[in-house]
Amino acid sequence: MSKPHVRFVAKTIKGRFSDLIDVSDQTNPSPEARHQAFLSRGLAALARQMVSPCTDVTAAQSVVDGRDDCGVDAVAVDPPSPQPHIWLIQAKWSDGLKGTFGMDEVNRMIDGLNYIVDLNFEKFNNRFRPHIPQLEEALDNASPRITLVLALMRVDPLHPDIVQLLKEKIKRFNQVEEMVDYKILDLRDFHRALLGDAAAPKIDTRVQLQGFGQEISPARAFYGTMTAPAIADLFAEHRRGLFARNIRDALDLTDVNVKIRNTLLDQPEHFWYFSNGITVLCESIQPIGRSLPGGVGDFALTGASVVNGAQTVSAIHRAFSENPDQAQHGRVLVRLISLENCPPGFGDQVTTNTNTQNPIEDRDFKSLDNAQITLRDEFALALGLSYVIRRGEQVPDPEHGCSITEAAEALAATHEKPEYAALAKRDPSALWQDEAYQELFGATPNVHHVWRSVQLLRVVRNELAKLRDSSVSRPAAMAGYGDLLIAHVVYQQLDNTDIEDPDGTWDKQLAQVPTLVADAIKWSLQSINREFGPKSHIIAAVRNTERIRRVVRSAVTGMSADPSSATERQERAPRVRQIETVKTLLTAERISDGTVLEFRPVTRTDRREMAGWLDEDAARGRAVWRNNDRAQLQWQADKKWYSPTGLVRKMRTMAYGMEQPVQGTLYWYVPDEGSLIDLADSIRAEQDLVVEEESVPGDA
Structure with missing residues (x-):
């Protein structure tokens, strides 16, 4: 690729964003310098459209580049979903294809990421301010995903040392779970995106199916098993070009993707049974040789594209890269569908339908458990309340009951082991796995215990919402992320011996909660600062099982040993005359x-x-x-x-x-x-x- 391709991208940026992107803050009077600043911001807007499609106006409004941008040139938050996705973009324009991204850029972008994760939004300029509500909403979620996007006008790969530094910095955010990843967009990506389908690579390849079968009508198709190494090689050769027709591409950090990879590494022999498989649309499929159904077949594919299973493909490749000796034993079901002689739109129908079916979750199976059915009946008979156990049913107003999901979170917070609070914060779906589910609900859950745990968590969350709105820095982050941790610490301070007694005085215990919440925040922060340092991430302390155990032990011991509040304790400490x-x-x-x-x-x-x-x-x-x-x-x-x-x-x-x-x-x-x-x-x-x-x- 050469300068004509650069000029094509520049022309597109000018056509889309000339009247939308503001460069009035640029102090350099040179017209050329201002034009270069415009192109850099336009590149950031273009990258925003590529990773999270939107209108030109919205893309331009996403640009926050300028003084105090903290290494973030544009920001986007995907629409609300079970797992929100935050995109942080840094763009580097260069007419000469030398878009640089070095150590300073890595450090600045990571600084910006730190500020966002710690909810220190005031560190950013006022262009950033309109995006804060969406960021707060996404970060309030149990498991947001964050992708750092490097939008670089270049074709040469980044220096390996810079890539390694970026990976090392990101790794610190992924000690609890894989929350942060990065994506590099270069001239090839921008050029292909602007040309649309005309620039999509045409992939012609050969694959081998074990134990294959076939369908003849209404469309010709073959299905069978491929090995994990074969899938990994396919991705290594064609990368994301494999997903040209896929609705979602390969979402590398989704909860499903991580589970796919872990299954392949931990239980490769079970991978075929646990995976939904891969669907590949092809312009045409040509069998090679005279293989018979049920045996091994080789096939030449023309215009191949993975339309369902992109996450499976990318997860297999990553697992195979990490541990080829283990992953090589995995196999996966693959469907090859030919579009030859198919009616117009058939390929789009296949793509849409294979990507929009609602998956069955572990929670759905637990709603069939007799213990949950009994609990639902007892909520109605003993408490006069509703207890919703099936997905899709309307959740009652707070005063009229709760859902099985809220109950599980509350029981995780009040469980004697704080690790379950961390688990619920890190991966709520894990609460429905058999071991965790049995720990929380038991064989015969007590209706009073369940409902009073829900009441406690609600009071804690209401109090935290007030404190979060008026707090800054680490206290604000604790109030934002630490609901289950704080609920656990508070629960340990209450007299909960009669929580299952129908005649117990639980209202008196709940009356103490607001005061205890403020003290629990202070003691928990002291514990985190002492155990992990004053610059450690609050989000890590509330999601990591080992960290939360240490924090809780220290905070509960401190509160129990000293009945006065942490504030009073600090006020009693000798004061040093200090400068204002x-x-x-x-x-x-x-x-x-x-x-x-x-x-x-x-x-x-x-x-x-x-x-x-x-x-x-x-x-x-x-x-x-x-x-x-x-x-x-x-x-x-x-x-x-x-x-x-x-x-x-x-x-x-x-x-x-x-x-x-x-x-x-x-x-x-x-x-x-x-x-x-x-x-x-x-x-x-x-x-x-x-x-x-x-x-x-x-x-x-």
Whole structure:
């Protein structure tokens, strides 16, 4: 591929996004520099359309490139589903096919990923703000998938050291489960995507089926067994070109895909029985030789495309790459369907129907268990409530009952072993496997135990929602991710000896929960920081069975040994006289007079309630700094002077009537440098001072 192909992509970007992508923030006055910035952002928008199809307007709105983009040039979240998918895109344009992606780019993109996983959205610029609600919703899910997309205008492969560094960085996010992956798009991918079906590779290949059979009418088809090595070789040769007609391509990090790979590595002899198989559409199929049905047959395929089983194919390839000695024993059922002499649209019908059938889940089998049927009856007779056990049935309002799914989560949270809380958070479907299911429900589940566990989890979640909306940083992440962990810790503090007694006083226990939730968060965070470090991911602590065990042990012991709250305990600790943030900045003259600062909402409530108000007038989100003892910020909305905290208080009151105390230095950012408190902390670190934000004149 050469420069004409680059010009074709550039022309397409210009045609699609000229009036949609904003480059007004570019400070370089050179028209060529601004054009290159436009092409880079356009490439990010184009990549967004390729990984998550959308309109040109939506693609342009996905672009967040600019100052403080934290290595993310565009962001997309697929529509809500059982497993949300987040796409983080970094794009590098180059007219000369030298789109670079080196160590600095890897580190910046991983920094951005860290901020997102830890819910530190204020680290990003204001272009990023519209995407936060979707990201929060996706990350609230038990098992989101995140793909880092490298959109590079180049044809040469990345340097192996850079690829290895990226893999090592990503591996840290996948210690609990495979949550993060990466995808590289180069000129070939962009060119093929823009040409559409005309650029789809035509795959002609030969395959061998063991024990094959055939169908003659209405379409010619052959079916039989292929070995895992043969499938792996097929993918290695043709890669994603195999999936040109597939609706979903190969979704490498889906729960199904991981299970497929694990089955092939752990039980290769069972793989044929556990897999749904692979369906391949072909323009034509030609048997080679005179093989008879029931034997081994060789077939020449023209225009072959996997339309169902893309995940199976990619999972087999990855498993075979990881452990060929084990995976080579696997076999899989394959169907070859010829489109020769078929009516128009028949291939599309095959593709659609093979990809839209509802799979049967383990949970569906458990709904047939006599214990669940009995529990449903007891909910009605003993409690006057509904207990829904079948998928598709309407879930009752909270005051009228619950579902089997909510019950399983609640029982996992209140089980004596915290590992089940981690399992439920990591992979809810695993609760329906026989061993876990028996541990949670037992042979004869007690209706009062089940319902009271549900009540407890609901109270914990309601309290966490309040705290999450008003918290920042790690407490916000704990409130967002830690519902089952916190419920487990709280349950250990309650008198639960009579939880199964119909006459038990469970309401008195529930009344203690709100206070206990706040303390459980603080003790759990202390435990995580001590056990795994203050920069460790909260999401890992709540999903990993070993980590959650250590956190719970420490948190429960601490709360039980000291009846006072963690806050009171900290207040009793000796205080060191510490330097206040604004004074630190003024003394060091860290910020030059006239510097324009940017306001970024910190809490979820602020983001939700202030977004529209800020969008009404861009001046509301800007202030000019001066080095003054009393009023450092000139708000551009009214040209008056305020302290950082005083201005945030005024803005929150105007936006949505919030008058509670606030730490204003968290909200105001010097672009590309950090918040006021970040800058003060860096000064203190250089001076080796221990400091704490205190209220002093000038920051009230």
